[in-house]
Amino acid sequence: MAEAKVLSGAGLRGQVAGQTALSTVGQAGAGLTYRGYDVRDLAKDAEFEEVAYLLLYGELPSQAELDEYKTKLKGQRDLPQALKEVLERIPVTAHPMDVMRTGCSVLGTLEPELTFDTQRDKTDRLLAVFPAIMCYWYRFTHHGVRINCTSDEDTLGGHFLHLLHGKKPSALHVKVMNVSLILYAEHEFNASTFTARVCASTLSDLYSCVTAAIGSLRGPLHGGANEAAMELIERFQSPQQATAELLKMLERKDKIMGFGHAIYKESDPRNEVIKGWAKQLADEAGDSVLYPVSEAIDKTMWEQKRLFPNADFYHASAYHFMGIPTKLFTPIFVCSRLTGWAAHVFEQRANNRIIRPSAEYVGVEQRQFVPIAQR
Numbered sequence: 001m002a003e004a005k006v007l008s009g010a011g012l013r014g015q016v017a018g019q020t021a022l023s024t025v026g027q028a029g030a031g032l033t034y035r036g037y038d039v040r041d042l043a044k045d046a047e048f049e050e051v052a053y054l055l056l057y058g059e060l061p062s063q064a065e066l067d068e069y070k071t072k073l074k075g076q077r078d079l080p081q082a083l084k085e086v087l088e089r090i091p092v093t094a095h096p097m098d099v100m101r102t103g104c105s106v107l108g109t110l111e112p113e114l115t116f117d118t119q120r121d122k123t124d125r126l127l128a129v130f131p132a133i134m135c136y137w138y139r140f141t142h143h144g145v146r147i148n149c150t151s152d153e154d155t156l157g158g159h160f161l162h163l164l165h166g167k168k169p170s171a172l173h174v175k176v177m178n179v180s181l182i183l184y185a186e187h188e189f190n191a192s193t194f195t196a197r198v199c200a201s202t203l204s205d206l207y208s209c210v211t212a213a214i215g216s217l218r219g220p221l222h223g224g225a226n227e228a229a230m231e232l233i234e235r236f237q238s239p240q241q242a243t244a245e246l247l248k249m250l251e252r253k254d255k256i257m258g259f260g261h262a263i264y265k266e267s268d269p270r271n272e273v274i275k276g277w278a279k280q281l282a283d284e285a286g287d288s289v290l291y292p293v294s295e296a297i298d299k300t301m302w303e304q305k306r307l308f309p310n311a312d313f314y315h316a317s318a319y320h321f322m323g324i325p326t327k328l329f330t331p332i333f334v335c336s337r338l339t340g341w342a343a344h345v346f347e348q349r350a351n352n353r354i355i356r357p358s359a360e361y362v363g364v365e366q367r368q369f370v371p372i373a374q375r
């Protein structure tokens with residue numbers, strides 16, 4: 001069972017930087033809860049749209065409310081023409097996280113948040129269009145295709161897979177996407193969410209908060225770890241080779257992406273869930289390399305460092321088995337975490353004081369300015 005670490009030192013570790021009613025991370029018991037619900041229960045029985053509604057609107061929806069919410073999101077999936085034109089100008093070499101950041105920012109110029117009382121509608125619109133922002137750019141720049149940004153898929157996860165692959169996804173893949181989006185939705189004061197809250201505390205607009213958060217999520221120590229984990233796993237042809245190479249990497253004190261966590265001490269509760277689905281996808285794909293290699297890395301990290309896989313590690317192989325290109329892994333995280341970011345922005349705005357901590361000065365003593373001609 002995950003417990004809170006004893007935290008101190010750099011990185012604001014262990015400092016309470018504000019209040020939230022959205023989630024608990026690493027507290028004794030459930031490990032991760034969204035508005036009081038264990039994430040494992042939500043991942044087992046809920047739809048992502050239910051969880052989005054819970055985070056953004058405060059309570060789980062009734063069936064009628066969920067139907068209405070999904071219809072609302074479905075009706076807003078298409079991109080404005082001006083945004084499509086901008087996406088077409090972004091080079092094929094760009095990282096898709098930069099595409100998401102730009103897409104979000106451009107939408108903010110086309111459909112600005114003029115007053116905070118539109119914050120929920122603006123969030124729902126972003127939720128509906130993020131899959132299309134990612135897939136329109138990807139399919140145009142990589143395959144020369146201008147895709148239809150709408151689909152008749154019932155869920156956001158299914159819609160994303162449909163736009164990416166240009167066909168109806170299997171029921172298993174839709175289910176795993178749903179679980180994945182739920183697992184990634186919210187995680188208290190992680191780096192990207194804290195970024196969003198700092199931005200919100202200046203009374204900036206929602207698009208600025210989300211754009212800033214995307215920039216923070218992109219780094220390999222945070223959301224970018226799922227892509228880095230895939231690049232590691234793919235290097236090895238067998239569990240034996242993975243173990244041998246990993247030992248050398250640990251000897252060199254390399255960071256192994258997808259392992260460890262700033263808050264969890266013994267395990268990340270999201271890992272057991274996505275690991276189970278990754279195994280099911282591996283079996284479906286008839287895989288005999290990638291999943292055993294992942295398990296060998298997992299075992300070696302625990303034996304050597306007492307480090308456990310975080311939510312990102314088995315997401316890598318799960319996404320891979322669904323035919324998702326590695327560079328789109330972190331953008332999927334964006335599609336999900338938008339819900340947590342936005343809910344935190346609403347919370348910050350509802351009880352705001354500008355976030356402005358102090359620094360311990362470690363520079364030179366005060367000294368006399370010398371004009372340039374005399375230096």
Ligand SMILES: CCC(=O)SCCNC(=O)CCNC(=O)[C@H](O)C(C)(C)COP(=O)(O)OP(=O)(O)OC[C@H]1O[C@@H](n2cnc3c(N)ncnc32)[C@H](O)[C@@H]1OP(=O)(O)O
Pocket residue numbers: 220221222223225254255256257258259260261262263305307310311312
């Ligand atoms: C799901 C979304 C997420 O953002 S989860 C995090 C995704 N990031 C990664 O997977 C990147 C790899 N992991 C890491 O860099 C760290 O574990 C992160 C997540 C940044 C947490 O950092 P921090 O709180 O400083 O770690 P810590 O104090 O527990 O570190 C203790 C000692 O263990 C080491 N360590 C930690 N993680 C790894 C790792 N993945 N591979 C190798 N070593 C690791 C640290 O370097 C530290 O060692 P030392 O005590 O300085 O010798």
Ligand SMILES: O=C([O-])CC(=O)C(=O)O
Pocket residue numbers: 184186187189190191222262263310311
């Ligand atoms: O909480 C963190 O530091 C990182 C994390 O797992 C997340 O954002 O999901």
